[in-house]
Each structure stands twice: as structure tokens, then as C-alpha cells.
Amino acid sequence: MAEASVKSFLQRLSSLKLQENEASPGLQDQIQKLKNRVEEIGNFPGEVDTSSKQYEGLVCNWESNLIETVHDANNCIDQYVTKTTSRDGSDQALSILQFRSELEKIDARLAGISRPMSQSNMPSWPTSEAKEEIGESSSTNRVDVIGYGENEMLPTLDPFSPPPFMRHLSLCGHLVDIPDWVCSMEGLTKLTLAYSFLPEEAIYVLQFLPNLKHLNLGGACNSKQINKEFCKVGGFPKLETLRICSRDLVEWTEIEKGAFPSLAFLFFQNCLRLMNLPEGLQYVTTLKELMIVALHPDLERRLKPDGGKENYKIKHIPLIRSSRAKLQKLLL
Template identity: 45%
Template sequence: MESLASLSLEAEECFFEDTNCTLFPALDAFSPPPLLQEFCLHGGLIEIPMWLASMENLTRGFPALETLTIASQFLVEWTEIATGAFPSLRSLSFRCCLSLIFLPEGLQNISTLQELYLDSMHPDLARRLKGEENYKIKHIPKLKFCPAF
């Protein structure tokens, strides 16, 4: 798989809290092929894998990505954005991410980011962004938050 250029993964159907959904198992142990140029995930993630934002050879998505929307009722945390990842990102949205309790370290280093939208935000995340984690978002000109409760 060393020279694999395109990869698409689809999660199997599962049942979670009386909801029929598709979820990936933890993907941290997965090691993407080094020359991968296109990567598609179809299904839900509990956590963003550490290696995802540092995939350097992607030609579709990350290097020229200007808008990123993450919609997952199961995402709890995205721990880190690697330095230099998302060099063109202007807009970041989290929709239906009621379980998200931390924004990633490194978000403060994306100087191109112009807007952040958090729909149905967990109250603990809202509290932290107003206090000790405000440094992650204070450089973003347009912020829109919608608390869940």
C-alpha cells in the first residue's frame, strides 16, 4: 500500500443509544499510506485521529481547504491541529456536536481563519472558551455560538 493514492473508508452500521448510525472504531492505530492524495471517510468519528491533520500529500481537501464543517453528535474531542495544517482555512463550523468538550490545540495558529461557528455547543465548552481557553479563538474575527442548553 506504499504507493496507494486514493482511499475511501466506510463505517459499518451500528446501534448507539437507540440510534441507527455508522461509526468508525478508533482510528489512531491506522497509519495512512505516505503518498495518499485523496482520503474519504464515510461515517461517524468519536475522535479526530491525531494523524489526520498532518497528511502532507493530500491534493484534495486540506492544502486548499477553505471551509470545513464537522457534524457529529458523537465527537467528544479533537485534541490537536498540527502546525501548518489547513493553511487556507477561512471558515470552521461544528454542527450537532453536542458532545464536543474541547476545541483542538493549534486552532490559535491558523491565521487565515476568519469565522468559527459552534451550533448546539456543550455548556462546558462554552465556559472554557469564555475563560481559560479563550486564547484558541480570540484571533478569529467572526464568532457565532449557540449553546445547547
């Protein structure tokens, strides 16, 4: 959950110890500013109520942006506090000036993340204007196409030709298929598909995006199962964060050894019926964190460290967070 990630990050900032020669007032002030910024975000969207289905994709997108930024901030701190040695024997680490510059970028990204959106202020664009919205956004590195809700069909997007510098894409609404031009976006680093309700095989092509780092799937498929074809050996070569929100998903069957070579963060949100984590997850040794929000009690029992039959799949992951699914939601 975003709240847990942010709290953990705040604790890390509070415990960050600087050497005397590093503790310049400027750096200390910048760290404090970053802490204040994170604290200002304040309220977090919890599990989305089933009466608000049309907003779940947007909330997932908001949380994804926040978690992605916190993830990058933690990586920045890692690079600063952990020295690595290059081939010529010299220490490789972020200098104070580089560290301050990176913190400024993180702060700017956090400033651009809005507070949790209530139903009254949720942005919505009529799908009849979706093509126009794409045209207006073509001068930026990001495009968002959002319908009114989960029953809204997006218009045909095939005629659109994405600019080569576009890095982020969000498509929120029903799709017949993933537009062909998506698979040609070699520079794409972040993709959100919400309420697409595609067949599972339609999203298999995403694994071939060479520079995709963050993938957010909020109701992207209407399938009860994810198969190993979702990511074959070498698939998603640079993917770092994978977020799945699905009320239909029951099982992820298998991950081939060698798939997801860069995956660091795996998040299941409101996958209320999820009963099995994939066989082969134990081979994704790059994973730093697993989060399961609304964990089914049967899966919880199988994942327990004291005798859980499937604990071997996750015991290598340094940080595991979960919250139980509410009984009334399981019965829906």
C-alpha cells in the first residue's frame, strides 16, 4: 500500500545519518524539505469500495506514481550511502552535489503528485474528446486518455502516432486490443492500463517493450489466470515495478526462470480472489519488496513463514507487506 511505502521512506529519511563533512546545512535542509513534502501528502486512498469501481483505475494510477517516486528516492539514497568500486579501483558513489540534485528532482516529482482524489474532484475526460486530448498532449512526454468509467469504451486509437520522446502512457477505458503503435514505443518507461478488460493474451506483447520500467495493470484483463506467457525468459528486461489490480484474478500459474530480470517491486491490490502466487517467483532474485493489499486468508496461510506450503516462493524477498481482505468483499 502507498501509505506503508511512504511511512517506511519517512523512517529512512529520519534515520539517515550524515558524516560530519557531509552535514552541510543545505543538505540537511533539503532532506527536511523532502520529509515535509512527503508528510504533506497526508491522506491515502485505501482499498477502493466496490461502489466506486469507476475510480479504482485512477486511484491505482495515483498510488503507482507515488510508490514509483518513493522507490526511486530509496534507490537514490542507496547510491549515496553505499559505495561501489569500479574496475579501476575507484569508489563510485553519488557526491553531495549529485545527491542534492537528485533530491531536488524527487521533491519536484512529489510536488506534482496530487492528494488522493475524491469522487467529487476526480478528473474525467469524455471519450469523444480522447483523440483531441492526445493531440494536445503530443508536445509532452506523457499522454493520458481517460474515459468516464469502467463501462466506457475508448475510441479507436490506431490512427495516433506517438511522438518519439513520449515516456509515459495511461489508457483508462475499454479497449478492443492494444494499439499497434504501443509496441513500437521503444522509449516508453511507464504504462498504465485501467479497465481495458482485454483478453489475457492481448497483453503478452508488453514484455517486448525494451525500456519499460513501470507497469500498472488496473483491471487490464478480465482473465482469472495469468500464465507464463505473460513474461517469457528475458521478457520485460528493464521492468522494475509491476502493479496488478484485478477483482477477477484467481491464479498466476508460473514465471519462467530468467523472466523479469530487473523486477524489484511487485504489488497486488484488491486482488480479492487471488489464491496462488506463481511457481518460479523464487527465481526472481532481484525482488526487494512484495505488497499484497486485500490478502485472501487461504493464501495468507500458505505464505506463512512457519510451515506455509508456498512460503518458499517469497522467503528470499527482503520486505513483505500485506493486509487482509475484508470478509464482506470476499463474499461479493
